[in-house]
Amino acid sequence: MLPYLNTSPDASVKITKIETVNPNDLMGSLMLLRIHTDAGIIGHGETYYGPGATAALVHDWMSERLLGADAMSVESHWRFFYERFGNFGIGGAEMRAISAVDLALWDILGQVCNQPIYRLLGGPVRDQVPVYNSCGNPNYGRRPGGKPGWPGYGNLGEPGPLNDSYQLFHDPVGLAQELIEEGHSGMKVWCFDQAAHRSGGMRISLEDLNHAIKPLQKIREAVGDKLEIMIDGHGFFMLPAALRIAEALREIQPLWLEDILKMDNLETLADFRKQSRMPISASEMLLHRPHYQRVLETNAADFVMVDPTWAGGISETVRIAHLAQGYNIPTTMHDCTGPLTLYAGIHVNAAVPGCCYQESVRAHIRSFYKELIDELPVIENGHVNLPTRPGLGVKLHDEVFNSDRHGYRVSQL
Structure with a gap:
């Protein structure tokens, strides 16, 4: 048995791409995130303050584990990131990056199950x-x-x-x-x-x-x-x-x-x-x-x-x-x-x-x-x-993730 698997043998929904953006024309401290899957389902997340720092953590660190991994292993991913970031201090940007990813993974899980997260x-x-x-x-x-x-x-x-x-x-x-x-x-x-x-x-x-x-x-x-x-x-x-x-x-x-x-x-x-x-x-x-x-x-x-x-x-x-x-x-x-x-x-x-x-x-x-x-x-x-749609019950507009927009970054398989 291996703890905190990043994928499971029967994983049916795998992560293929991660996008982040800072819509500074609307809110300068906001970092928005999308996690794409091979099933065509997209999870949405966000955090606030230090958008460049949190995006860097997502792409430069967290993407190595997430890309190709089981999108529905929400707790496994959370615990792995929490423990590894804990080696050099878990507060601040690290916890905000975990938060944004966690929202997106719950959003995916809800959409796969066709149920609101609650x-x-x-x-x-x-x-x-x-x-x-x-x-x-x-x-x-x-x-x-x-x-x-x-x-x-x-x-x-x-x-x-x-x-x-x-x-x-x-x-x-x-x-x-x-x-x-x-x-x-x-x-x-x-x-x-x-x-x-x-x-x-x-x-x-x-x-x-x-x-x-x-x-x-x-x-x-x-x-x-x-x-x-x-x-x-x-x-x-x-x-x-x-x-x-x-x-x-x-x-x-x-x-x-x-x-x-x-x-x-x-x-x-x-x-x-x-x-x-x-x-x-x-x-x-x-x-x-x-x-x-x-x-x-x-x-x-x-x-x-x-x-x-x-x-x-x-x-x-x-x-x-x-x-x-x-x-x-x-x-x-x-x-x-x-x-x-x-x-x-x-x-x-x-x-x-x-x-x-x-x-x-x-x-x-x-x-x-x-x-x-x-x-x-x-x-x-x-x-x-209460939201009635699956997952978070809301989606970020596609045009928000225009590659020409401030702070846009993408990591993919």
Whole structure:
């Protein structure tokens, strides 16, 4: 017996070609991937940040194992890459590359079986997935000239449709009422970023604090408890500033505080949770199961948040969600990047009982997603419908993989 076979004697679907591309005219940090097979089935994947680095790992390392291999040996490929990359550090680009490939392999498996991925994960435990809106804008995460953006430094947008991040500070009540009319049950905001840019996160002034929470106070006064509010701090702050923020937010009663602190010391995060007496979410910044296990063991979070295209794909995301469920901690799915991240999260949410919420960005879905995928997710009354097509239930447009496009690479037999 050989462990982690790259093919099996009865393999009926073999990998023949791998394509990657960076559609920097649409989103500078996005890496899209397609895995082709000799059966004519194509699997789709993506990840976000460092698109050149992740594509290099796929073509210069991972393709040697994948080309000619069994496309349906999803777990065997995942474990092999995880263990080999672990020899020189598993985080960062390595885990994102594994994530993109894992999505594509699950997509292939679903298409071969003619079933949506959530059915292969044990079947749906819910017929719709609750979503909340992250208040970005059509250009959030997108910069002129296709330059990648720094996390936590996205622009606030400008007046106009779907410019939720701008509207938060200029017409917060109108924004909240609009989201309620659309059926959303929750909104996520990152209203402390500008303060962090000025102070470096070591402290936050009362002036900055009051400026940041004023829109939230107006929303609570106007709509009461009709909307959950989540706060994202983008990992900017140290403990004293984080505690000051938490105390100021107490009257808002947020559903959770997310990444107010950096995620580099989980003991401090647990201390923050204990001192603040506020619900804590942690965090898409964590990149695989051992990280999340430490969060759970140290009682550092009330919610676990996972990004399926950063933390090891659908395979590892499901394992993290089941792990958290064993601690009676619910799991939520992160999304503020590309469309396949959203679809992967929907599948995990559909199949794992301990999952409770899916992040979505209406400004992305309604602006540029149509230029990448052949079917937009259907969100109604604060819920997204489960995909019905096999695999991921969505395909990247063929023209996205034009060989003249920025960052296009191909490896094939």
